[in-house]
Amino acid sequence: MSADERAAKREVESEILARVVAGDVEAFEYFVVTYQKRITRFVYTLLRDPAEADGIAQDVFVKAFRALPEFQGQSAFETWLTRIAINAVRDHVRRKKPVVSFSELREPHDDGPELPPAFDPADGTSPERDLLSRDIRRRIAEALVALSPRQRAVFVMKHYEEKSIAEIGEATGLDEGTIKSHLFRAARKLRERLEDLR
């Protein structure tokens, strides 16, 4: 999206926001329909649980609606929504406090339900390579879930959503050094999970 398109979108959204704040609740549906996929995908990538992703995505919009009077418009609505999503996931993870870790829930070679058949990595190029790829994927997912919510959010925004460090900083409120530190630690944890593959 070009800078002009972004500016035009922001203008349209600020007009709709003004309507919502003035009492036109139904106008808020624009934001739900526009961003529901993006927020659900983001939450799903962080949690790897479709049901939780659906529920939290809904909560994110309700929280955003409640907090609308606090929205200053200094960032794009989508960025603000992402920040609410990060906080919602963090709260969810804190509340949940899993007694059993993600890796303990699985058999060593169980690929788990998070792999949709359409994206099964068995592409037929080589059975050995397919197996390795499935194993690495499982370990990436485990490593992600083992990260702190903030590290996880930063890692996903950087490597799954291809956001720049500046964009991540805007969404998380973290400075560049802290973001790079989170990314570095996340990569180290990932490496620990992959170590025995060597």
Added chain:
Amino acid sequence: MSPSRHLTPDEIVDRVFPAGDRAGAVPEHLANCAACQERVAALHDAWLLDRGAVSGAVDDLPPGFWEAQAAATMAGVRACAPADAPAPGVVVFPSRMHGILRHPALALSSLAAALLVVGGLSLLRSGPTAPPVQRAAVTASEAKEKTPVAVNDASDDELLVSVDRALEDSSLAGFVVEEAL
């Protein structure tokens, strides 16, 4: 790094997941080592597959899912929205008053009961009573008469008499009553 040394696991991970916006320059060894290239490629491919899978898992959900999610979300939004959002500048009649207006008989009887209580209290407070100064003096005299005085309590007896005298002085009595109040 030495051109002959294989990449460490950390270096491989850093190739695929750089902390900055871009990965660093390709190490000389990696450019020439098929084994290291294979290891980097395996991690890179797995990550791309994972990214595609999570993205596809969400993007491929049927339209009905998104419609249901949007409907549920809007229901949640409506539930936390003010019941009757007022137009700017409009003063809303308090909602609790609506209940009273729906039951006028109840409202009238409540009002009558409240008036009775207020009236009763007013009557009790405005009834005939002795002036405060007199009351205080009488009380002191009565205390003198009714309190059993011990043989050795002559000083207390004198004290009560002096209090009675002092209270007969109207200005001082007023002061004492004011203080008491």
